Structure formats: structure tokens, C-alpha cells
Amino acid sequence: MPPYLITTTTTITVKQLVGRTAVTIAITIEKMSGLLSSSPVPLEPRKAPHVLTIAGSDSGGGAGIQADLKTIEAFGCYGTSVLTGLTAQNTKGVQAVHAVPSDFVIQQLQSVIEDEPPIAVKLGMLTSASTIRALASYLPKLDCTTVLDPVIISTSGHHLLPEDAVEALYDLFPYVTFLTPNIPEAIRLSRTNTKETELKGLADMLQLAKDTQLKTGAKTVLLKGGHGKVSREDVLQYAGQYEIVWEEGDEEADTVDVLTEYRSTLGLKVEKDLVVDILVTGEEVVALFVGRKVDSSSTHGTGCTLSSAIASAYATRRKKDVPAGKDIEVFKRAISYTQSAIASAFSFGHGHGPLNHAHLTARRALPPPTKHNPHPFLTHLIQSNLPLWKSYVRHPFVVQLGNGTLPRECFEHYIKQDYHYLKHYARAHALGAYKANTLAEIQAFSEIALHVARESEMHVAYCAQFGISRAELAATAESSPCAAYARYVVDIGTQGDILDVYMAVASCLVGYGEVGLWLKKQVEEGNAVLEGNLYKKWMEDYCGAEFLAAVNRGIENLERRVAEDPPSPEKLARLTAIWHECVRLESRFWDMGLNLIH
Amino acid sequence: MPPYLITTTTTITVKQLVGRTAVTIAITIEKMSGLLSSSPVPLEPRKAPHVLTIAGSDSGGGAGIQADLKTIEAFGCYGTSVLTGLTAQNTKGVQAVHAVPSDFVIQQLQSVIEDEPPIAVKLGMLTSASTIRALASYLPKLDCTTVLDPVIISTSGHHLLPEDAVEALYDLFPYVTFLTPNIPEAIRLSRTNTKETELKGLADMLQLAKDTQLKTGAKTVLLKGGHGKVSREDVLQYAGQYEIVWEEGDEEADTVDVLTEYRSTLGLKVEKDLVVDILVTGEEVVALFVGRKVDSSSTHGTGCTLSSAIASAYATRRKKDVPAGKDIEVFKRAISYTQSAIASAFSFGHGHGPLNHAHLTARRALPPPTKHNPHPFLTHLIQSNLPLWKSYVRHPFVVQLGNGTLPRECFEHYIKQDYHYLKHYARAHALGAYKANTLAEIQAFSEIALHVARESEMHVAYCAQFGISRAELAATAESSPCAAYARYVVDIGTQGDILDVYMAVASCLVGYGEVGLWLKKQVEEGNAVLEGNLYKKWMEDYCGAEFLAAVNRGIENLERRVAEDPPSPEKLARLTAIWHECVRLESRFWDMGLNLIH
Numbered sequence A, B: 001m002p003p004y005l006i007t008t009t010t011t012i013t014v015k016q017l018v019g020r021t022a023v024t025i026a027i028t029i030e031k032m033s034g035l036l037s038s039s040p041v042p043l044e045p046r047k048a049p050h051v052l053t054i055a056g057s058d059s060g061g062g063a064g065i066q067a068d069l070k071t072i073e074a075f076g077c078y079g080t081s082v083l084t085g086l087t088a089q090n091t092k093g094v095q096a097v098h099a100v101p102s103d104f105v106i107q108q109l110q111s112v113i114e115d116e117p118p119i120a121v122k123l124g125m126l127t128s129a130s131t132i133r134a135l136a137s138y139l140p141k142l143d144c145t146t147v148l149d150p151v152i153i154s155t156s157g158h159h160l161l162p163e164d165a166v167e168a169l170y171d172l173f174p175y176v177t178f179l180t181p182n183i184p185e186a187i188r189l190s191r192t193n194t195k196e197t198e199l200k201g202l203a204d205m206l207q208l209a210k211d212t213q214l215k216t217g218a219k220t221v222l223l224k225g226g227h228g229k230v231s232r233e234d235v236l237q238y239a240g241q242y243e244i245v246w247e248e249g250d251e252e253a254d255t256v257d258v259l260t261e262y263r264s265t266l267g268l269k270v271e272k273d274l275v276v277d278i279l280v281t282g283e284e285v286v287a288l289f290v291g292r293k294v295d296s297s298s299t300h301g302t303g304c305t306l307s308s309a310i311a312s313a314y315a316t317r318r319k320k321d322v323p324a325g326k327d328i329e330v331f332k333r334a335i336s337y338t339q340s341a342i343a344s345a346f347s348f349g350h351g352h353g354p355l356n357h358a359h360l361t362a363r364r365a366l367p368p369p370t371k372h373n374p375h376p377f378l379t380h381l382i383q384s385n386l387p388l389w390k391s392y393v394r395h396p397f398v399v400q401l402g403n404g405t406l407p408r409e410c411f412e413h414y415i416k417q418d419y420h421y422l423k424h425y426a427r428a429h430a431l432g433a434y435k436a437n438t439l440a441e442i443q444a445f446s447e448i449a450l451h452v453a454r455e456s457e458m459h460v461a462y463c464a465q466f467g468i469s470r471a472e473l474a475a476t477a478e479s480s481p482c483a484a485y486a487r488y489v490v491d492i493g494t495q496g497d498i499l500d501v502y503m504a505v506a507s508c509l510v511g512y513g514e515v516g517l518w519l520k521k522q523v524e525e526g527n528a529v530l531e532g533n534l535y536k537k538w539m540e541d542y543c544g545a546e547f548l549a550a551v552n553r554g555i556e557n558l559e560r561r562v563a564e565d566p567p568s569p570e571k572l573a574r575l576t577a578i579w580h581e582c583v584r585l586e587s588r589f590w591d592m593g594l595n596l597i598h
Helices: A064-074 A102-115 A131-141 A163-175 A185-188 A200-218 A232-236 A257-267 A303-315 A328-343 A378-383 A386-393 A398-404 A409-436 A441-466 A470-475 A481-496 A498-524 A536-542 A545-564 A569-595 B064-074 B103-113 B129-141 B163-175 B182-190 B202-218 B232-237 B256-267 B302-317 B328-343 B376-386 B387-393 B396-403 B408-435 B439-465 B470-475 B480-495 B498-526 B536-542 B545-564 B570-596
Strands: A013-019 A020-028 A050-057 A078-092 A094-098 A120-123 A144-150 A222-223 A243-246 A274-281 A282-291 A361-363 B011-018 B021-029 B051-058 B078-090 B093-099 B120-123 B145-150 B220-223 B243-246 B274-281 B284-293 B362-363
Touching: A020 B103, A020 B232, A020 B362, A050 A064, A050 A102, A050 A303, A064 A078, A064 A303, A064 B064, A064 B078, A078 A102, A078 A481, A078 B021, A078 B064, A078 B078, A078 B103, A094 B103, A102 A131, A102 B078, A102 B093, A120 A303, A131 A163, A144 A303, A163 A185, A163 A200, A185 A200, A185 A222, A200 A222, A200 A232, A200 A274, A200 A282, A200 B243, A232 A274, A243 A328, A257 B376, A257 B498, A257 B545, A274 A328, A282 A328, A303 A328, A378 A545, A378 A569, A378 B256, A386 A498, A386 A569, A398 A409, A398 A498, A398 A536, A398 A569, A409 A441, A409 A481, A409 A569, A441 A470, A481 A498, A481 A569, A481 B408, A498 A536, A498 A545, A498 A569, A498 B256, A545 B256, A569 B078, B051 B064, B051 B103, B051 B302, B064 B078, B064 B302, B078 B103, B093 B129, B103 B129, B103 B243, B120 B302, B129 B163, B145 B163, B145 B302, B163 B202, B182 B202, B182 B220, B202 B220, B202 B232, B202 B274, B202 B284, B232 B274, B243 B328, B274 B328, B284 B328, B376 B387, B376 B545, B376 B570, B387 B498, B387 B570, B396 B408, B396 B498, B396 B570, B408 B439, B408 B480, B408 B570, B439 B470, B480 B498, B480 B570, B498 B536, B498 B570
Parallel strands: A050 A078, A050 A120, A120 A144, A243 A282, B051 B078, B051 B120, B120 B145, B243 B284
Antiparallel strands: A013 A020, A078 A094, A222 A274, A274 A282, A361 B362, B011 B021, B078 B093, B220 B274, B274 B284
16 A cells, blocks of 8 residues: 655556547656655754752652752753751651751852853752851852742741841842742741731731831742631732732632532532732732642642742743743742642651642653654554564565565555555545644645545556556455555544544555565565566665655654654553554555455 | 433423424423443542652762652652762762761661651662661661662762772672662672673673672672673574563664664664663573663763662562562663663753653643642633633623523524534534544443433424424524534534543533523522523523533543543643633624524
8 A cells, every 4th residue: 555655757658448449648746845844853852941959858858959859850940959958857847957068068059050050049948057158158159040948947847947047048138039938937037026826817918028028138029828818808809909810710709600519519618718929029019829728738848849849930931021020920830839739749658748749740651752762653663563563564475576476466456455545545644634733734634645646546557557447446346454454544533633643644654665675675685676576666666765755754743743742651552552453454455465355 | 502401300291383283292301310420530649659769969960869859750759868978069070078977867767767668769879888887787677679779980980989888788788679780880799800891792791790699699680781882693692592672672673674764864873882781680680671872971870860760660560470670671661761861861061961850751731630629620721711701601691591681582593593503512422422432431422412412302392482393493594603613513523532522512511500500599699580580491401400410520521531641731722722712602602692693
């Protein structure tokens, strides 16, 4: 079933009977140029934005640089880390602390910075006043965005920063782009005399956020409201005044009753208490981020996660035209990531468990194409069942065709059935055009459909050489192996999406390329003959430059498709099953020729 | 366009003119049971297997616990870490080392172990003899699988383990499940007198691997052959003797000429030098892992990555019936991951760059369903364009229908067009059955198609009440808004895969549920009237238990689909576009009724 079989300037002259009149037809096939031509698949990986964390180590993996690195990774950034102190820690608490000398902190920082400057730096537990002062004198040399999570007390209640270190933070604040305190930290850092319990609703929180920004001098403050409870009414009274970003929409608004209904059938209730994070830049409230409180004890490392999520979201977005403190999307992504990382946490340990940092990462079943392996998809397809592939591309039909021992009647049977197959193969490409979403892809598929249709005229010419008329060709009944394969291709294409069409037409294209190349090598090695071989033209066509160019474009399209939308392991298994079935049916098609199966 | 509109035991009796004869028809609709019933979407996340790394810190993020944590994350495991030493390090080398006291190493280990025992432990740079001895006396208490990467010299040539520490390793080996030395390390640990340059091909490497296992006493040794070059001929001579695992297939084998051809058109060559890793368990060679050498300088942290990949692959697979050292798939996955992490590395720093640990992770566009948010997909769809959604579910047509002020002719026009819509809506579900891959799903879609078809009989009944005969109904021309919407649904379903069918039929189902619930609330609040309202039956149907059950099943199916095969951001954007278009067309459908558009 020769697809894309177009040679550059071939003119075939055939005598054919039309009724009782012999007609000479000259068929000239034009060059198959521009067919599915496209830019090459990129083989160089995209560089991940560099995000550095300067913080402590949590042996339990849920907070500190461990939480930071997991978060940075989840955002598709590259994480480096400077350790300020180590903790022997788990979900139940901090059992011991080992401080890292300040000069070694700076030494680590220098190693990182000198080699590759980060786009964003997250600062977490800074352990001691001397380390904070050392950083305060180093940071001005660095031209980059910083996020400071002023870790003073751990989730488990452990004091992580001595008083003199807290005071030293004020030396650091002028170099801080984003400061992310929770309510107790903001009270401490804004030097307010208010107690946490004295805060009355959102109005007091707004004041606290503004005070914190003013007193610390950090460019932007995100006050984390996780420790407070705010009512929907309290939020709504600021609706006209500030931008309100509902993390998952305002579920009590009356256009989503259907969601409330669904939730109640699952026995779940809408949490009424809201958590509000307040974003202040230049003494101005930029936005309120409102979400429903998550009912979970898996909150160990929430602050670390949010601050490194802000650094990562910023590093992946960086907008020149929006001031960093006003790019609401950065904070929205970071808050939303942290919120769903808490909500999707699995049980781990006996205390406050860690967040699920990997809740937004899925596993690709295939590596991306690289210079080392530019065709990972096809490598996988072929290697996933090599004996099956061999049964197709080294079929006795092909071997006999190459050495000229293939009985002529076998070839004739094959070529007549292939004429039918081509019709459906052209239809499959027309179907691809129907399934396409861009005019470029519609054009590419249509061109192939057109070429396959024209190619069928070459089959007519072939057959004429074998004394088979067009009428006889058209009247030949479709054999079972031909129908089984051709109709499978069209059905798979109809049932699935455009990738399924690509899959269904692939093994025919690639396999004939393999056969053509192998036969050429066999001729060179004296295991097959070209001159005097009845099937010379067939052999030449399939190792010709035009056909191989089409094969290469076909491979390129397949690789691009799966590189652009990498399949999950389940989806890859489904695509592989289509490939296997097509390869099996190709092999049956050769059987049909060899054994004259009808 | 009422979908799934089936009430339990309703019998409607209608008088209808057939020709000039009045016929009384009684329609009884049976209970819509079992329709698309399925197990609930799981809301509890799967627990990630716990993998612990005991190693040093690389500030540059490419080796040490940083590489380990990134690898563990990439394999979908949960990583904890015990630090043995810190380095100020980058891609150019190690600038300084800070050792962690042995008792603090054990303290960290205790914190981790006591809270949640790991399934696998990876041991890397262990820094000092005292730490190694402390671990050797602690490990026997731990019943878990261990992987030891005997880090003696860094990629950049830095000595990371003093001589006495290397000797101390022999105390640790009895507790090591997998030992992963490279050739220089294996020479050192097997106490062989051979120099690396004296190794002659694969035979000597096999001997070295066996000697290393014997001399160390580690249960299994994976000798990493990255420092050696092996020819294909050398490998093939062991083909009958040992299991040979070709990482990407044997590309020089002659059934993949088409790949070689593709590669050459890209200007790339097949690397001839092969790298062979040798797996030895119980003095027996289990397998040879063969891959083409990757031409890259991004090899910083390769050993760390491979060993933590083995720990992670083991943790995710654990097979009770296969001895750990003979589960070839564990090593295949780990080697393959490491190999493609090198091949897909991006440029970073000025020396030996890090691997691309994230090359197999893709970003999900949606978090998984949780108890906090059991419907993340629908939340996203609705919130992504809330004004559009409101224009549909709070349309003036609905408001007027609720308070009884909707002109009768508007409703009549609407209901006649909806009769046409239902036909296509039924066809769309039949198409869903065609696109399905399981008999269960075929049955579910077919049942809905059947119910919608029956439901159309209720429309006939409705219309009869309004004095519209079946003949008049059938003869009504399809209005543009009806055709635009109905044909869009069928076209999207045909063009895409089964998920597109789900998408195309979703907003009709969910939106009518929302309208039904809202009207019910409006009646309760006195903003709408039921008694005496011409449209009472319509209002009751859409807030009835049967219909809402169908809505809930529809939501559940949507959420399950996207949770099982999480869409990429690009795919989510495409699905969202379908939703928006359907919602827009629903709104136009109400417009049609209200403004009598034809």
C-alpha cells in the first residue's frame, strides 16, 4: 500500500483498452513539494528559569529548602539552594538545630551566583543575626527579585529565629521585593501593639498589611490571612474598592447552585470561613485573594511553599510592563498552588503532614526529542514489539520481491488489493483534514489525500503493464485482509481525534520506507537484484528521494505531535496498541499477496 | 433543550388530532435508573512512596540531596533527606566543604525514621569515617532497601571521601541492597590491582563487577560503565549468555534503517560507542544494560541521580515475587531516566552542567478533585467566564418563565425548536457510544440517547397541551440559533475524541440543572411563582430529583475523565473554548425564544 508515492518528473505511458479502443495515456506526476513541510522539531530543551532558595533544611522533607526545591521543580524552574541551618525535624516538631556558619552561607551563595545568577531568590529561615547581616551586605550586589518569608516560628511552634536576628531583618528589608508574613509575624514586624486576638475582621487586617509594608520598607507585602477567619459579607463590602480575586470562585454566589448540589450529594459541605491574603504595594492595597479555608492538618511548610511558589511564578512570568508587586497573576498562581497542595495532601507522619507538592505534575511517558534521540516516539513504537515489526518489514513477500522470485500472480493480487487500500488511505487523510483545526493542517492532509488519489493512477499504470485493465481493477472484490486493514484505519480515525488519524496512517508510511531502504541495501550487498527484476520500479520507488522525504516528514509530524502534547502512560499505551494493530494488519496484507487470500 | 428529562412514574394523557380523528395518547415514562451510574470519583490522593536520601548538599542544585530530591519527585515519590555534609559548589567544582557532625546525622535520621519509615534509602556522599560507622550501626535496625552510591570523587575531580572513610564503607556494605559504583570506584572497592586503562573490553568489566560484589558483600552491584567504551560486537558476543537490555533498541540492527535515515536528514549521527552497565546479584550476572553514549557535558550529579532513581523506581514497583536484584525493570527505568535526563539537559553554569531532572514531568492544568474542591474542572469552566455563564443561566427568558410573564408564543417557539435540538442531542450521545471503547460506556451513552429520544415524546405531549400537533412540530423549520448550536455539538463530537463529546453535551445538562435549582429557590423566596404558572411542569421537571441525579452523574463523569487523564494547559484551553461556545449558543437559544428568531 504505497503512500505518498510521487517521483519528481516521471512520465509513464500506458496503453489501455477503453471499450474496444486502445488508448495511450501519458501520466506525468509533478514534484511533491511542500507536502506537510514544517519547521523541524526543536531538539534543544528550553532552559528552566533559575530560582535560588536561601533557607534551612527540614530532614522531614516538608518544609525548608526541601519544600522550596519541590515547589520550584513543580513550577518548571531550576532550583539551587544555600543552607543557613539544618534541623532534625519531622511532622511532629523540630528535634534539633545545627547552625551553618555565616561565612559558609556566603561561600555557598558565591558559588551559586558566580556560576549562574538566579532570576528570583527566596529567603526563608535565616537562623542567626550574623547570617542575616552578611546577607544584607551581599544582596545589594545582586540585581534580582527577592521573596522573604520571615520564618520566626515553625508550624509546630518551634522558635526558629532569636530576637536579635528578628531585629537584624530590618537591615535586609530594603532589598526585599516581596515580604510574606503571616498575621503573628506581621504584628511582630510592624511593631504594632495589637494582639492577634484583638484583630477585628478585614479592616484591621488591611491596616496591619499597610503598617507592615510601611514599617519594614519591603516593596510589597503579602499578608497571609491563614490565621484569621473572614466572612463573605466582610469581603463583599470591599468589592468596589479593591480587586477581589476568588481562588475558586465565590461558591456562595447564586450562579453555582449546581456545584453546591453536587457537593452535597457527596456528603461534603461548603466551608463558610474564608481566608483572605492581602497584597500591598507602595502603601496601596492591590488585591485581596479570597479562598475557602481548607480543613486539613497537612500544613507543615505552607509558608515555605507559598514564598517559593511566588519566586517561581514570578521567574516563569516576568512581565516588563507590569510592576512586580502589581502582577496579580503571580500571586494568584502561587496561592492557588499552595491551597490545592494542602487540599490534595496525603497522610504522612504523625503530626502536621507535608503538602502535596507534586499535585500539579503529571508523568510523561516519553522523553522529549533530543539530538541524542530525535525520534523517541517511533523508537518506542518499534521497540515495543520488535518481532511484530520484523514480521512486517522483513516479510517473505518482500524478500521474494527483492530477489525476483515472487510469483507474478502474487504481486498482481497484491497490487489490485492495494488499489482498493489506497482509496481508503486517501479517505483517511481527507478525514485528517476534517479533524484538523488549522488551515495549514487541513492543507497538509488534503495534499496527501490528493497525492494518494493521483498515486492510484500509477497503480492503474502498473496494472496495465501486467495486463490488468482499469475496469478489471475497479471490479476486483476487496479481500478480507485489505478490508480489515483499510476499514480499521478509517474507523480509528473516525473514532478518535486527529492524533489517532496520524497513528492509523503511520505504520504504512514508515514501514514502506523501511522496506525500500532495506531492499536497496540488499541490492548493494548482492542479496537482491534490481536489473531484470519484474518489480524493479516498485523497489526504486520506495527508496527514492521523494518517498523518503515524505517518510521523514511523517516521522517529524508524529514526533512533534507527541512532543507538544506529551501523552500520559495510559494514552501512550492506547496509541501503541493502534500502531501494533496496524503493523499486524500490514503483515497480513503481505500474507494475502503471498498466499492469494481473498 | 431539556436533556435526561425523565420523571419516575409520570403518565401524561394527551389528545391529538390524527387527520381529523382525535386520538388520546397516554405516555408513561419509566424510572431513569442506572443511567451512567458509576463509582464515585476518588477524592483521597494516592500516598507517594517514601524515599529517604542520606547524602551531602550541592548548593548548585545538580548533585547531592538536591539531585536526589528532584529525582525522587520526578518518580512520583515523597523525598526526605539527611545531610551528612554541605558543599559550596557549582558546575565548575567544589569550592568548600562543611562537615555535619556524625551525631547530628543520626539525629536527623532518627527524626525521619521515627515519624514515617522509608521504603527505600539512598546513601550518597557520607563525608567521614565516623558518620559511616554511625550509619553502619544504625542501618541494621532499619528493615528497608538501601542503595549506596559510593561517592569518592566528584564529576569535577574533587575528593569527597578520605581514605579512612573509604575503608569504613566495608562496615556498611553488608546492609547495602544495591551498590552502584562506576569503574574507578569498583576498582578501588574490589581491591583489584588493575588500573582503569588496563581494562580490556566487556570481559574485564564483567569480572570487575563480579569481584566488586564478592569483595564488598553488597547483595547486588550495578557497575556503571560510563567511563568505558564498548563496541556493539563486544556486546553481541554475550547475546546468548546474559540478558541484554538495549536502552533505546539496537539502532544498528537492520530493521530500523528508517530511523537512521531520519536522523541523518537532521544532520545527526548514530553514536557508535556504547555504554554498558552490568548488574550482578549473588555472583551471577543478571543483565547488561546497553545504551549509546550521550555526547554531553551536562553530567554533574549523574551518579546521585541514577542511585536515587533506582531507589525511587524500586519504591514504586516493589514486587514480592521477584528478588530485588533481579527486577530488571527497576534498573531499566532508572538508567533510562538518567540517560534521557543527560540528553535533555539545558545549558546551566560554566562547567559540567546539571541533568534535566524534570524532563519526564508535565504540568497538569488542573488540581485533582479533593474533598475541598470535588469539582475542579467544572469550577474552572464556570469561573473562566462567569459573565458568559450568567448570561445563560440567568437569561431574561428564564426569569420571565419563572414569574409567569413569558409570552406564550415565545415558549411555543422555544419548545418547538427544542424538539429539533433534542434529536441532535440524542445523535450526539449515539456518537458518544460510537466513540466509546468499552461496552459499559457504549451502554451508558446509548441509554442517554434512548432516553432523550423518549423525552422528545414528552415534548410532543407538551406541544399538544399548547395546541401544537405532532405534524406541525415535525414540519417546523430549524431556526438558525437551533441549527447553529445543535450542529456545533455534533460536529465537535465528530471532529474530536470521546472527551470532546462529553464537553459538547455538558453545558446543556449542567446549565439546565442550574436553572432548575435557581427557579426553585426563586419560588421559595417569592420571586417566582409555581401555582397557576403556565410553565409549572417545565420548572418542576428541572429541579426534580431524577433530573438532578442525571446532572450529578454528568458532573461526576466529566471530573473523572479529566482526573484520570489530566489535560495539559493547551488541551484545557481547547476544552474550555468548547464549553464557552456551547454556553454562548445556549444563551442565543433563549434569545431565539424571547425574540422569536427564526
